[in-house]
Amino acid sequence: xxxxxTAKPRRRGSQTLFEVSSPLSGRLRVVESRGxxxxxxxxxxxxxxxxxxxxxxxxxxxxxxxxxxLPLPPRPRVLLVGLGGGTQIHVLRDVAAPRAVTxxxxxxxxxxxxxxxxxxxxxxxxxxxCGEAQVIVPRxxxxxxxxxxxxxDATYADVTGYSLTLCRSLSRLVAPGGTLVANRHFRRxxxxxxxxxxxxFQDVSQLRIRRDGENVVVRCVGRSTWTPPSTAPASRARxxxxxxxx
Numbered sequence: 385x386x387x388x389x390t391a392k393p394r395r396r397g398s399q400t401l402f403e404v405s406s407p408l409s410g411r412l413r414v415v416e417s418r419g420x421x422x423x424x425x426x427x428x429x430x431x432x433x434x435x436x437x438x439x440x441x442x443x444x445x446x447x448x449x450x451x452x453x454l455p456l457p458p459r460p461r462v463l464l465v466g467l468g469g470g471t472q473i474h475v476l477r478d479v480a481a482p483r484a485v486t487x488x489x490x491x492x493x494x495x496x497x498x499x500x501x502x503x504x505x506x507x508x509x510x511x512x513x514c515g516e517a518q519v520i521v522p523r524x525x526x527x528x529x530x531x532x533x534x535x536x537d538a539t540y541a542d543v544t545g546y547s548l549t550l551c552r553s554l555s556r557l558v559a560p561g562g563t564l565v566a567n568r569h570f571r572r573x574x575x576x577x578x579x580x581x582x583x584x585f586q587d588v589s590q591l592r593i594r595r596d597g598e599n600v601v602v603r604c605v606g607r608s609t610w611t612p613p614s615t616a617p618a619s620r621a622r623x624x625x626x627x628x629x630x
Contacts, residue, residue, distance in 0.1 A: 431469025466538035470504035
């Protein structure tokens with residue numbers, strides 16, 4: 385592992401505050417520009433954090449829009465698969481005031497960066513589990529843990545089919561009536577996931593965050609208390625269409 389270093393300021397006011405090479409995630413950088421700090425892994429932005437505390441500019445981005453309008457109960461128990469810089473923790477504390485948040489993250493360096501640079505502090509309502517999802521999720525199922533909201537953002541650009549397997553497992557952790565939210569890169573992958581989840585939830589929709597973007601959020605609301613036959617139709621999976629950039 386290469387030693388962390390501080391880089392020189394980049395163009396357009398962007399400055400790299402921290403950089404380290406991770407065996408699991410590749411090159412990790414903490415970049416700050418125009419008052420917003422971002423976690424970049426292998427060239428992809430994982431998280432954003434306004435150092436001023438003003439979240440207004442980020443309300444139109446994926447992290448906020450993913451939860452907008454969801455029928456969450458008061459003080460839900462939340463499971464996050466994929467911590468990143470912890471943007472979703474901050475957003476959820478604002479929009480849902482969860483009683484407890486459990487985050488699963490495979491890369492210990494990302495956990496360290498989230499704590500050191502993105503305001504993710506160890507508190508009574510936050511549990512961070514370091515490990516691979518395919519190992520941790522079965523353990524959570526075996527311990528009969530249940531969550532009113534499960535958010536999966538660890539297989540964003542998966543093309544192997546593992547994301548479907550993971551979300552099927554995660555659906556077993558959703559409490560009756562609860563919600564599962566997943567972030568997907570390709571519209572085809574989002575459609576496949578929506579079809580797979582439709583028999584398990586009362587309402588499944590796809591939300592494209594920006595017309596010119598690639599984020600598609602699959603929102604599965606109202607976890608059923610029973611599992612229908614594999615031949616059940618997936619007609620309830622619907623698309624919310626494109627959302628114009630603001």
